[in-house]
Amino acid sequence: MNQAQSNSNHEHITVLLHEAVEYLVLKKDGVYVDCTFGRGGHSKLILEKLNQEGRLIAIDRDKTAYEEGLKIKDARFKIVHAHFSEIDEVLEAKGISKVDGVLLDLGISSPQIDEGDRGFSFRFDAYLDMRMDQTKGITAAEVLKNIEQKELEKILKEYGEEKFARRISAAIIKERKEVGSIETTKQLAKIVAEHMPKKEVGQDPATRTFQALRIYVNRELEELQEVLPKILERLKTGGMMVVISFHSLEDRIVKQFINDERNRDTLPSNFPIRSEDLPKPRLNIVTKPIRPSEEEVKYNPRSRSGIMRIAERTAY
Ligand SMILES: C[S@@+](CC[C@H](N)C(=O)[O-])C[C@H]1O[C@@H](n2cnc3c(N)ncnc32)[C@H](O)[C@@H]1O
Secondary structure, rough: OOOHHHOOOOOOOOHHHHHHHHHHHHOOEEEEEEEOOOOOOHHHHHHOOOOOOOOOEEOOOOOHHHHHHOOOOOOOOHHHHHHHHHHHHHHHOOOOOOEEEEEEEEEOOHHHHHHHHHOOOOOOOEOOOOOOOOOOOOOHHHHHOOOOOOHHHHHHHHHHHOOOOHHHHHHHHHHHHOOOOOHHHHHHHHHHHHOOOOOOOOOOOOHHHHHHHHHHOOHHEEEEEEEEHHHHHHHEEEEEEEEEEEHHHHHHHHHHHOOOOOOOOOOOOOOOOHHHHHOOEEEEEOOOOOOOOOHHHOOHHHHHHHHEEEEOOOOO
């Protein structure tokens, strides 16, 4: 999310709320998993759609999000503080083997950005933490303490799509040598701003650097790559996987995964194998990708880069 796109009163405006839940919840008495609880926008609507037999397990690795989830007093609902790549352990602990649908609404929530002391935003001066799960892992400041310039450049280029990755990474390493460490959001934002060749309209020069570091610190792409095959194994036949991404790299991973599972029976026509022996597709694409409407983007500019993919588990 672009820093300027979050609202300032610590609320999170759920993206593609009705569209996601409509595709996800096909059985009122089903078992569902919301892997990214956030402030529970999707979870609350899922609960409204379920009857008394339905169940919803929510996951979030952010302690504050988890604590918000604990406030929902509903016997059909449980929240777990975990990384979604741990979905197997979460479900096993609840005695659940298969589910009817799983939702991923990726990225960061507005409260995470707006709580200045989390270090996600250059709008507030704070320690450069950037961990969604502050109970483990290393902070962005710690990353910047030891990282080699080449690797930093690669992170900025790949995760931030930063054209000036070389120049910015060199400046960061130079500052580290001169002053010892880069510990705060303002310190980092200042280095980036001073080394940008020209001003951009409507975007702070540090936006892409902050995004790149956040993705790296939180292993966001690795988490996604780990969870998708686990979701596939957990879905019942006809179960739905709904994924909302906000970054082209995330969306590429989701798209590739769905396509690979859907095209498992696609081999060259002269391949020496009988068609009944071919592996069968394990996912069907339910609809083409859905993007927020113009109206939604106007109301919630943060939704602008959202894209939702929906796939259904086949019988194989
Ligand atoms: C965009 S917000 C979700 C908003 C939510 N759908 C709502 O309507 O309130 C993403 C949430 O997912 C959490 N998250 C991101 N990656 C995660 C991961 N790998 N494991 C668990 N939670 C994660 C973040 O902490 C954040 O609270």
